[in-house]
Amino acid sequence: MTALFAQSLVTPSVGLIFWKTVAFLIFLYILYRFGWGPITESLEAREEDIEQSIRRAEEALQEAKEIQAENEQARRDAEQKAQRILREARDSAEELREEQKAQTRQEIQEMKEQAQADIEREKQAALQELRDEVADLAIGAAQKIIENDLDADRHRQLVNDALDDLPTN
């Protein structure tokens, strides 16, 4: 059996080569001019954009992390500071109280001393007054004795009576 057309399958025809070359060149030019340019350019632009966005996001994340760390540090510092201040305040309050207490105690002491001094002075004054009174009474008694005819017994009696009249104190 002879295959009549078999040869035509592998024989390139001149017309097809010619038209195909012309058509393909025009095709290539049109696509080059109107198709691939915008597509590949904007693809690249977009890729660059995405890459930049990712980089920016990463940077922002990094920055945020740093800020967070800073904040954390600051917070910790502040906490420590607050604690220190609190402690100091407590200490100073304690100190103040102690001081106050001591002062109060001292004042009380002073007041006590003052009071004692006052009492002493009053006592002395009272005693003095008493002594004066006693002297006056003694003088009065003496006068009475003198006025009444005095004998020795009577005398003693009188003095004793006078002494009995004195307050016991």
Place this chain on the structure above:
Amino acid sequence: MIGRVRPLYIVALAVLGVSLALPTAPAKASVPAGEAGEEVTLEGIVNNTILGHAEDGYYLNFKPFAQVELPRIMLVRTADGALTLEAYGSTKGLLRGGPYGLTAHGDEGEGHADPITASAELSEAIGAKEHLHSPVVRTSGQVVADLSISRHLIFGLLAMLIVLGIFIALAQRYKKGHDQPEAPQGIFQNMMEVLVVFVRDEIAKPNIPDGKWRTFLPYLLTAFFFILVANILGLVPFAGAATSNIAVTGVMAVMTFAIVLLYASTDYYKELLTGPPDAPVLIRIILVPIEIIGLVMRHLALAIRLFANMMGGSLIIFSLIGLVFMMNVIMGEAAAWSTTIISIGFTVFILLLKLLVAFIQAYVFTILSALFIGMAVEEHHSGGEQEVESGSGLDGRAEERLDAVEDKVERRAQPTTA
């Protein structure tokens, strides 16, 4: 899984039934019509059903609806020596209106039988559709070049139009969001973008060094999408793959070859024409022709690989279907019916395989083009002792890559060529 596969299977079967049963139906119908003792022979089946569908022709076959003849354009040298361009609306018009005759079936090889020119005989030949399969010759003067529009050219142009339509429409979308890059929207844009980015990142960038890929990316994209669409057109009923024609793939390969020759670095030319710099003179003398032949063969293989894969696929399908009619002739109707089942099953399998091959071959052609271009434009870094080292290093790398790619290609292509 099965639920998903089954509809696909049925659709493929339906497509097959339409695409293959229809063109062959009239061939069967013509038997009872009885055109002057014509009968279905094995030779007829091989020529018309199998090869007739696979080969290029000057008509579009929309049987049984229509058969459109394509315009014939002839660059001719007339008897008085003038060079003229003659155009006819169809082969029929060419034969009837011009000084052309039809060579009879089977005459091409042996001697020069007189071409059919008499109008009565011509009408008979045209009635039998012989003018579509037989070559025409000019009765006076000679045909310098047959620039007729052929089937494969139409399908090639159709593929180009589809690619143009897709990508110019796509480019408009990018122009709109010019100021600020926008996210791709929709299946259409995303899908095409994936392919474009695939060609750029997997084919152009790794194979063409030093950022020169930008120069060649448009060509690679164009070649990739043209081949892909043309290949897929080969699966469409009534259409055919332009890439199953050696002239089309040849032109593509020549384009790559031309780019290689135009853009090749001086280092590449120097090494091509004087051999490797550190080899002895005798070896260089042997190596230079080998290198040059190798260069040409690489590009020739590029054309033949694509052509043979696509042609092989369609020949297998037409042969499987032709088997039904052969069985009819050889063993009778019952055998033909049972063969139909087997044939259809195999055809569906081959069609699915062809879909895979359509993508693989587009990829292979483009990656090999990129590799050849990359090898040619690569510049060896000069400078003292380092020249030799880096030179051989780069060369070794390129060769290694070529081997790897060819290995991959062979492995992928194997099931289809078998």
